Amino acid sequence: MEKKIKILHVCTIIAIIVFCxxxxxxxxxxxxxxxxxxxxxxxxxxxxxxxxxxxxxxxxxxxxxxxxxxxxxxxxxxxxxxxxxxxxxxxxxxxxxxxxxxxxxxxxxxxxxxxxxxxxxxxxxxxxxxxxxxxxxxxxxxxxxxxxxxxxxxxxxxxxxxxxxxxxxxxxxxxxxxxxxxxxxxxxxxxxxxxxxxxxxxxxxxxxxxxxxxxxxxxxPIMKRMSGTMVLSLFISIMLISCLVFQIKTIRSQRKIEVLRKDFIQTMVHELKRPIYTLKMCVSFMRNDILMADSQSRAEVISDSYNELDNLSSYFSKLRDLTFDDITEIPLNKSSFSLGEVINDCVKKLNIPGTKKIEIKIISERDIVLYADRMHITNIISNLLENAVKYSAENGLIKISYGQSKKGSVTISIKDNGCGISKYDQKFIFDKFYRSREVIDNHIPGMGLGLAYVELLVKAHDGKVSVNSEEGKGAEFTITLPQDEFI
Structure with missing residues (x-):
């Protein structure tokens, strides 16, 4: 297929040159x-x-x-x-x-x-x-x-x-x-x-x-007589060349989508294997009456099962929400809740690998009552914290700060001291399935959906998400949520 596409590109370029x-x-x-x-x-x-x-x-x-x-x-x-x-x-x-x-x-x-x-x-x-x-x-x-x-x-x-x-x-x-x-x-x-x-x-x-x-x-005087002919020729040329260029772009886009689809399926299968494998281990453990007699072990197995089911539910929620063509189609169940409480819950549920030592600091002058969809806000913060842990070094520091402006909008900032994001990649990190070449080469797991999911949910709340980062100096993601409706 790749060879045929290259041949088609060459033939199209030759056709454009011959036409010109x-x-x-x-x-x-x-x-x-x-x-x-x-x-x-x-x-x-x-x-x-x-x-x-x-x-x-x-x-x-x-x-x-x-x-x-x-x-x-x-x-x-x-x-x-x-x-x-x-x-x-x-x-x-x-x-x-x-x-x-x-x-x-x-x-x-x-x-x-x-x-x-x-x-x-x-x-x-x-x-x-x-x-x-x-x-x-x-x-x-x-x-x-x-x-x-x-x-x-x-x-x-x-x-x-x-x-x-x-x-x-x-x-x-x-x-x-x-x-x-x-x-x-x-x-x-x-x-x-x-x-x-x-x-x-x-x-x-x-x-x-x-x-x-x-x-x-x-x-x-000659150009004046040729004006009609030149305008017609220019119009036809632009139309034809534009169609040929659009054809090349469409084929390249289709090819890119096909590659993304294959990569996504492979990544998704890989990502889903882990919770499924863990759940199978937990089910096997539950079938053993002797092991189930130990209350502490039983509690750990049940907790692990819940965590893995939450992970599966999170994956499917991302896939469901990302299929909406319009952010207004995303169902929002808004209510008033404590932002500090949600952040603390996300930190407690955060899965930190045993190979890393991560310090998390929460910075805030006071608690804030946020009017939004609690589940979606939890998913936003959890995704950003997971990314901060994933891309941090062995000894990482994550700072979570939040506050409210005089105009009423709430700002949540999550900053890490990890590998950072290049200026080039910053333009694409919110695209679906996008993963930088450095991340792929370093075999860091992921489906490229987390930040696209975060941006989608933030926009559904009429908010904004931005990133400030330098390579080797970590990254800071800032979310701004308006509170006019609550006020």
Whole structure:
């Protein structure tokens, strides 16, 4: 059974580890999916902003006096089983304030002037686009070049536009590439703690001029979208792991109860053998007429029989009372009686082994009339005295003190100078069947019911029991019983 329980524990732990790894992998996959979606949405927003910036620059036209004359040509190469289109643009940028109004001969005049004189106010740009896949894209590039000449690109203007839409960059820079960049590019960096994205956008395709924008996305927008998933995953994880842990604890508790049950049965059988054996000896003695003729011997045998029957009755009373689920179920037959008289009776009936010499001192300023169940109070004091004798050294000293406070509660204290109780064991000594490892190793008899029985009866009287002890310095048990009902 022990081996099966260990295997079950190992399998449960492995299942928890595998589940946690699977959950982490699933959450990471979900995180990556949401990040990609958010990244794409952000990228499309940036493209829309760049297009808006382009439209604004085209409409504003900061340099309104700029004119353009464009000559274009197409060369088709259909050799070697390949079909390619090459486009060529000659773009003349003209200062319109110097060369008059436009008319039907305006383009020819500009071309002749530039060919003959290359005058100031006219600039010529030559662009060659080879292996052109889409002729429309070439004219889009031409338009961007013209808009950039009319209204040059501005980082400040772009930053303001980005802020307008709630986007903040870590850096914006312009660069000039070695070749034409036709389409914007996106570079995403999926860092779990600090994801970021870089966008390269060509604002002047023909001249290879691009703007590089870096964005720190942060975790908050992604975590916000994942909040529902994370809460559900966390709830399921906690529930499953809690169930598995509870299962392990339940199995361990059942195993512990089983061990306690076996130990209790063995101890109880051992403890019951002694009074039964003594009673058998007494019965055998009574059957002998010659031995029974001696009055002193007869009286001792009858006294021993009563004592052992009292011990058996005490065992069964403990077992009966400990089976109650609620202390209110314990029947109490309260009456007023002398506490000093009960203590003296308990001391007189106390069985002290012949191997020990125990001195018992009763300390009290006056006798007290206690209102409680006399039988239960007797059992409480007897159990504590038996424990004090059991755990005392060969020459032991037991002090019994009692008194009454101004509020009316009665305090009973039983102190010994025995082996004492460790701080760890003090937390469990009132548990049913609990016996410390040191007691078990030293083969001290007992069923682990005495202190649990004492606490049960004290609580039934609405009282409290506490212990003050150090290892090697003895132990002191204090019982406080309220007397409000009597008062």
């Amino acid at each position: 790894i699977t959950q982490c992998w699933w959450l990471y996959t979900r995180y990556d999916y949401i990040w990609q979606n958010y990244n794409e949405e952000l990228y499309q927003s940036i493209l829309g902003i760049m297009q808006e910036d382009f439209e604004n620059r085209r409409i504003s036209g900061e340099r309104k006096n700029i004119d353009f004359v464009t000559e274009s040509s197409i060369k088709v190469d259909n050799t070697k089983m390949q079909y390619t289109i090459n486009l060529f643009f000659d773009v003349y940028v003209i200062d319109g304030s110097k060369y008059g109004d436009k008319d039907s001969t305006y383009s020819d005049r500009i071309l002749n002037l530039y060919e003959k004189y290359k005058p100031e106010g006219i600039k010529k740009y030559e662009f060659s686009i080879r292996n052109c896949e889409n002729e429309r894209e070439a004219y889009v590039g031409l338009e961007r070049f013209q808009v950039d000449e009319i209204c040059p690109f501005s980082i400040k203007r772009l930053e303001d536009l980005l802020k307008k839409y709630g986007l903040k960059t870590t850096s914006i820079t312009t660069e000039k590439m070695d070749s034409m960049v036709w389409k914007p590019k996106q570079f995403s960096h999926l860092n779990i703690l600090k994801p970021n994205m870089t966008v390269i956008y060509p604002y002047d395709i023909f001249e290879g001029e691009v703007v590089r924008m870096n964005f720190d996305i942060g975790m908050s």
